[in-house]
Amino acid sequence: GAVVSQHPSRVICKSGTSVKIECRSLDFQATTMFWYRQFPKQSLMLMATSNEGSKATYEQGVEKDKFLINHASLTLSTLTVTSAHPEDSSFYICSARSRSGTSGGTWETQYFGPGTRLLVL
Amino acid sequence: KQEVTQIPAALSVPEGENLVLNCSFTDSAIYNLQWFRQDPGKGLTSLLLIQSSQREQTSGRLNASLDKSSGRSTLYIAASQPGDSATYLCAVGGNTGFQKLVFGTGTRLLVSP
Numbered sequence: 001g002a003v004v005s006q007h008p009s010r011v012i013c014k015s016g017t018s019v020k021i022e023c024r025s026l027d028f029q030a031t032t033m034f035w036y037r038q039f040p041k042q043s044l045m046l047m048a049t050s051n052e053g054s055k056a057t058y059e060q061g062v063e064k065d066k067f068l069i070n071h072a073s074l075t076l077s078t079l080t081v082t083s084a085h086p087e088d089s090s091f092y093i094c095s096a097r098s099r100s101g102t103s104g105g106t107w108e109t110q111y112f113g114p115g116t117r118l119l120v121l
Numbered sequence: 122k123q124e125v126t127q128i129p130a131a132l133s134v135p136e137g138e139n140l141v142l143n144c145s146f147t148d149s150a151i152y153n154l155q156w157f158r159q160d161p162g163k164g165l166t167s168l169l170l171i172q173s174s175q176r177e178q179t180s181g182r183l184n185a186s187l188d189k190s191s192g193r194s195t196l197y198i199a200a201s202q203p204g205d206s207a208t209y210l211c212a213v214g215g216n217t218g219f220q221k222l223v224f225g226t227g228t229r230l231l232v233s234p
Contacts, residue, residue, distance in 0.1 A: 006164075034221070034222075036224075042226075043210060043224040043225060043226050043227050044165075044210070044212075044224040045224075046221055046222070046223075049221060091162075093164055093165065095222075109167075109170060110222060111167075112157075112164050112165040112167070113164055114163065114164035115162075115163065115164040117162070
């Protein structure tokens, strides 16, 4: 099956610093990648959708200047949390959707990364 | 706006029991519905994907059904095992644009030996 990786898996940073999280599709080309956030004991909430080579589309209530998303290639998307604060501490999960037939699955299937746990002190 | 609800929020059963997890959604104009498993502190594992034109999907001890008109899906787990203990999430794929997934609130399952 298709594999999506995230790096780092865990990060601790000081308040006010910026943190970059990478999402990679390892064995398929992802035209679309999604970024989710999950607070403890809650479900996943979609933050933004990114398409390769174009600006990300943010969900209502998500600050685009705080959560910078770059989808520079068909296998890599990055999420940068700028000037992180303790309330940004969360589990961030990305998913990637392949082109038709490239990964052996249907094109609408999203493959999820293992997540990145961010703790802002 | 699509809203997805899962009942029960938590479930504790002894090993060997058959069980049903429920998922309901408010907008029946969906593209697909997917069931996931999430272990504590981990990412998602896709279990079953049902297209909007399908009524059910089966994989091993798992069977998921979809009744789009009534906005409901169930996940049936047969002969539960302690290794099935996890949080189960259903997610509904939208019918337009990027076909974004809207996730349910999840059911935390504990299967005791």
